[in-house]
Amino acid sequence: xxxxxxxxxxxxxxxxxxxxxxGVNLEIARGERHxxxxxxxxxxxxxxNLVSGLYSLSDGEVQLNGAVISGKKPFxxxxxGLSRSFQVSNIFANMTVRENVRCGVLYSMGYxxxxxxxxxxxxxxxxxxxxxxxxxxxxxxxxxPASLLPYADQRTLExxxxxxxxxxxxxxxxxxxxxxxxxxxxxxxxxEKAAKxxxxxxxxHDMGVVFGLxxxxxxxVYGEIIxxxxxxxxxxxxxxxxxxxxxxADHIEGEPA
Amino acid sequence: xxxxxxxxxxxxxxxxxxxxxxxxPFILFGxxxxxxxxxxxxxxxxxxxxxxxxxxxxxxxxxxxxGRAGLLxxxxxxxxxxxxxxxxxxxxxxxxxxxxxxxxLPVFSMPVFGFAMGALAGAVIGWPSCRRAGTAFAMIxxxxxxxMAAFAYMFDSLFGGEMGISxxxxxxxxxxxxxxxxxxxxxxxxxxxxxxxxxxxxxxTRTPLGKLSEATRDNxxxxxxxxxxxxxxxxxxxxxxGAFAGMAGGMSAVQDExxxxxxxxxxxxxxxxxxAYVGGIRYFSGPIMGAIVMTYMGSNLSDYTAGWxxxxxxxxxxxxxxxxxxxAGIVFGFWRGIRSPDxxxxxxxxxxxxxxxxxxxxxxxxFVEVAFRWSEGYGEVWEPFGxxxxxxxxxxxxxxxxxxxxxVAVLRHVTRKQEEV
Numbered sequence: 001x002x003x004x005x006x007x008x009x010x011x012x013x014x015x016x017x018x019x020x021x022x023g024v025n026l027e028i029a030r031g032e033r034h035x036x037x038x039x040x041x042x043x044x045x046x047x048x049n050l051v052s053g054l055y056s057l058s059d060g061e062v063q064l065n066g067a068v069i070s071g072k073k074p075f076x077x078x079x080x081g082l083s084r085s086f087q088v089s090n091i092f093a094n095m096t097v098r099e100n101v102r103c104g105v106l107y108s109m110g111y112x113x114x115x116x117x118x119x120x121x122x123x124x125x126x127x128x129x130x131x132x133x134x135x136x137x138x139x140x141x142x143x144x145p146a147s148l149l150p151y152a153d154q155r156t157l158e159x160x161x162x163x164x165x166x167x168x169x170x171x172x173x174x175x176x177x178x179x180x181x182x183x184x185x186x187x188x189x190x191x192e193k194a195a196k197x198x199x200x201x202x203x204x205h206d207m208g209v210v211f212g213l214x215x216x217x218x219x220x221v222y223g224e225i226i227x228x229x230x231x232x233x234x235x236x237x238x239x240x241x242x243x244x245x246x247x248x249a250d251h252i253e254g255e256p257a
Numbered sequence: 258x259x260x261x262x263x264x265x266x267x268x269x270x271x272x273x274x275x276x277x278x279x280x281x282p283f284i285l286f287g288x289x290x291x292x293x294x295x296x297x298x299x300x301x302x303x304x305x306x307x308x309x310x311x312x313x314x315x316x317x318x319x320x321x322x323x324g325r326a327g328l329l330x331x332x333x334x335x336x337x338x339x340x341x342x343x344x345x346x347x348x349x350x351x352x353x354x355x356x357x358x359x360x361x362l363p364v365f366s367m368p369v370f371g372f373a374m375g376a377l378a379g380a381v382i383g384w385p386s387c388r389r390a391g392t393a394f395a396m397i398x399x400x401x402x403x404x405m406a407a408f409a410y411m412f413d414s415l416f417g418g419e420m421g422i423s424x425x426x427x428x429x430x431x432x433x434x435x436x437x438x439x440x441x442x443x444x445x446x447x448x449x450x451x452x453x454x455x456x457x458x459x460x461x462t463r464t465p466l467g468k469l470s471e472a473t474r475d476n477x478x479x480x481x482x483x484x485x486x487x488x489x490x491x492x493x494x495x496x497x498x499g500a501f502a503g504m505a506g507g508m509s510a511v512q513d514e515x516x517x518x519x520x521x522x523x524x525x526x527x528x529x530x531x532x533a534y535v536g537g538i539r540y541f542s543g544p545i546m547g548a549i550v551m552t553y554m555g556s557n558l559s560d561y562t563a564g565w566x567x568x569x570x571x572x573x574x575x576x577x578x579x580x581x582x583x584x585a586g587i588v589f590g591f592w593r594g595i596r597s598p599d600x601x602x603x604x605x606x607x608x609x610x611x612x613x614x615x616x617x618x619x620x621x622x623x624f625v626e627v628a629f630r631w632s633e634g635y636g637e638v639w640e641p642f643g644x645x646x647x648x649x650x651x652x653x654x655x656x657x658x659x660x661x662x663x664x665v666a667v668l669r670h671v672t673r674k675q676e677e678v
Contacts, residue, residue, distance in 0.1 A: 090479045099471075115461060119465055164483070
């Protein structure tokens with residue numbers, strides 16, 4: 001029996017008197033695709049920042065494959081196999097697309113902080129980089145500066161950097177925010193491909209994406225998870241409908257699942 | 258696997274491009290260094306060239322921090338100074354030694370010791386200061402520079418007080434037949450280490466650490482989430498920057514044979530900041546160009562006018578305000594321009610801009626020179642080309658104001674036309 005890929009035990013976070021996360025318990029099995037939904041200000045991004053190590057916990061514990069990761073630094077957590085993306089594009093703006101992805105590849109290939117190797121001669125790094133660029137469809141834009149990419153491509157690059165290190169647990173923070181319909185469809189396709197065989201934790205506002213992608217869904221309201229379950233259970237849960245989904249639930253119900 | 262290999266091959270620049278962009282410039286640079294002495298430069302020129310070489314290495318090491326890692330420092334001369342002081346001490350140990358390690362050490366190797374000392378200083382000072390970035394880092398570097406200068410003035414036995422410490426570069430055994438006595442031999446010494454330093458610092462930008470330093474400059478937060486500690490990246494880069502500055506210090510110890518506490522102070526730190534910035538911190542070659550131009554101006558402009566610092570200041574402000582890509586930007590822009598199909602049009606634009614700058618410069622120079630002489634109160638009158646220009650003559654004001662206004666008008670006209678296009 002494997003330990004869960006990600007386990008949150010009684011996680012709390014307060015900023016001064018403001019209690020943002022109030023006792024979240026969550027278990028995500030290996031290979032599961034888990035979505036977190038909830039109204040604005042529910043604490044979804046804060047929860048991401050707690051798990052990935054950007055914020056420290058006020059109370060509770062986070063485990064990655066059975067090992068405690070709360071209290072560790074983000075780069076240590078990343079090395080243990082957890083990688084995340086950001087809600088706003090968080091890329092290396094003055095470097096080319098290829099260099100962006102290459103930076104994401106480096107550590108996992110064991111190159112650390114080395115200053116005695118020419119990066120151009122690291123064959124496996126170049127190949128892995130090219131492979132990822134091809135997978136996400138940015139190969140033809142590889143030599144453009146990242147800041148010149150159109151918005152949707154920057155979001156794609158964001159995901160590419162996130163998966164570049166080959167982490168087992170991938171967390172995506174609103175990967176389709178601000179995208180058009182066709183762009184969203186392409187992003188979902190990419191996420192499905194990238195998350196194959198991995199554990200995925202995703203925050204998303206687009207209910208079509210959430211219900212199409214997730215194995216299980218958790219609903220976060222005012223820093224507490226009020227329901228966790230399969231999409232069909234969540235859709236029917238009266239508390240969820242009351243707290244959050246409202247009209248949108250009716251809308252989703254009309255669609256074939 | 259085959260398609261992957263072709264992909265990565267298609268992505269990377271071709272070997273021809275690599276040669277043109279990464280090897281050819283260095284071959285040309287090396288050739289220039291070799292050819293220069295055959296023009297028989299005077300002793301003054303030789304000294305100037307040696308100082309340019311030292312400043313090239315120094316400016317590039319500074320840019321490892323500012324341009325490549327996004328770390329602004331006001332105290333980079335500390336590392337040059339400590340490396341240099343260490344080497345002057347070694348010169349004296351070599352001189353005093355009777356055989357043994359020091360007795361057999363050629364002075365030619367001084368930059369290696371400067372490099373080691375600079376790295377050590379960087380490792381010690383960088384440990385606390387690299388925990389912060391941005392403004393805090395800049396302020397800490399300012400404090401460290403002040404501290405080290407004060408420290409140097411206090412400990413006479415180490416730093417020689419205001420007189421500094423001097424050495425003799427002709428001490429010790431010869432290396433490659435160089436006694437390092439005559440300036441031409443010092444030139445070969447400087448040329449060798451300048452070339453090595455430039456190549457080494459270029460190669461550093463191509464290593465994983467060099468790339469990560471750029472990533473940390475762009476986005477330290479994201480660096481944490483690809484498995485790297487930005488503080489560690491900054492610290493390692495800082496050690497290297499200190500080491501190369503120390504190497505420049507070792508070169509300087511041999512060229513000038515003296516180091517004073519002033520060399521650790523804010524003045525040389527500020528000068529190298531200006532040189533790197535004016536040259537262009539976004540280009541690898543920018544600081545090289547900046548070091549050449551600023552060292553030349555610093556040494557030669559003072560022969561022509563007492564107001565040379567004022568001109569340097571005006572130039573710095575103009576570069577920062579109007580030329581976002583600095584000297585390197587102009588050079589590369591010109592190079593791209595003359596090869597583009599649009600070159601006729603561009604040439605016209607540049608000619609207009611050049612004329613505008615020229616007119617503007619005439620106006621400024623007339624005002625500065627006349628004002629200088631008048632304020633000194635010796636009744637001296639500026640006489641360019643035999644025309645007397647006293648401060649109270651109408652002619653002076655005409656020659657000052659008309660070119661100035663015309664220059665501004667021409668430059669504005671060019672800018673406006675550019676915006677319309």
